[in-house]
Each structure stands twice: as C-alpha cells, then as structure tokens.
Amino acid sequence: MKILVDADACPVLSCIEKQAKAREIELIFVCDSNHMLKSDYAQIIQVESGHDSADFALIGMCKENDIVVTNDYGLAALVLGKKARALHASGMIYTKENIDALLLERHLTKLQRQATGRRRIKKQHIYIEEHSMGFKDALNKIIDEITKEQNDEQES
Numbered sequence: 001m002k003i004l005v006d007a008d009a010c011p012v013l014s015c016i017e018k019q020a021k022a023r024e025i026e027l028i029f030v031c032d033s034n035h036m037l038k039s040d041y042a043q044i045i046q047v048e049s050g051h052d053s054a055d056f057a058l059i060g061m062c063k064e065n066d067i068v069v070t071n072d073y074g075l076a077a078l079v080l081g082k083k084a085r086a087l088h089a090s091g092m093i094y095t096k097e098n099i100d101a102l103l104l105e106r107h108l109t110k111l112q113r114q115a116t117g118r119r120r121i122k123k124q125h126i127y128i129e130e131h132s133m134g135f136k137d138a139l140n141k142i143i144d145e146i147t148k149e150q151n152d153e154q155e156s
Helices: 013-022 053-061 073-081 099-116 129-155
Strands: 002-006 026-032 043-047 067-069 085-087
Touching: 002 013, 002 053, 013 026, 013 129, 026 053, 043 053, 053 073, 067 073, 067 129, 073 085, 073 099, 085 129
Parallel strands: 002 026, 002 067, 026 043, 067 085
Antiparallel strands: none
16 A cells, blocks of 8 residues: 555645554645655655646556545546555545546536636635644544554454
8 A cells, every 4th residue: 555646736735644654654735847845754756747746646556545636536436446545635435436527517517617618617715723623633544544454364
C-alpha cells in the first residue's frame, strides 16, 4: 500500500503527510512543472506541464490497494477500476456506488457550460478545518480497511 496524491491543488497535503509518516506508509506527491512542492517525507514526482499529465502519471503508478487522493472524478474512476481506493480532499470516499453519479454530474455541468457559452461555472470553494478532520478520518478508515484485508489474506 502506498498513498499517491494528485498534488497540483490539493489543500490537505500536510494532513496526508502527517498520517503517512505516522503510519510509515510510502507517500508520493505528483504535480506538473507549474507547481513547486517540498516535503520532508514524501517523494515528489514532477511531470511535464500539460492537460492531465499528472493524472496519467498517477494512474500509471497506481496498483491494487493503493490510495489515491484526487478531486478529479475521472481519475478516481480509473483508480477504482484498478482495485485501488480513491479519496477526495473533502473526505468523500469514491466508490463504485457513487462514481457514476459524480461523472454524470460532471458531464451535465460541461453541457451547461457549453450551452451558456461560459468556460467555467464558478463555485466558491472554501476549505475549512472541518474538511481537514473529515479527510483525516476518511483516510484513516481506508488505511485501516486495507490493512485488515491484507492481514486477513495473510492468515488464510
């Protein structure tokens, strides 16, 4: 198990780093060349700037039972397809049960933008401390689930 982070605009990097370090889990931050990151614990992989370049790198590294932190629904769907876990920075856990609805919402929003001629529909995202606590709890829940599954496999 390792934690991979779509780190270009992730508001919970320090929280992820603290949890990974405390539990001695390999941590990789992936960002494009437009972002500069520093970490005392995480491996930082910087990829060329380009549409979805960090996403492609992440999915290439992702394996079963890894955890990917991303706000990108498309990337999350690919992660789930690889039998890995995906987590939104808000603490929402992506699942096979919710990913289709999230992708549909994204598609409908794109259609709405095209119909109105707008490039983006602005949503004000304010990251607050409550999100950080929800994220930390969700991350720990996923880590515990994977650890239990791996221990159960070793026992059988």
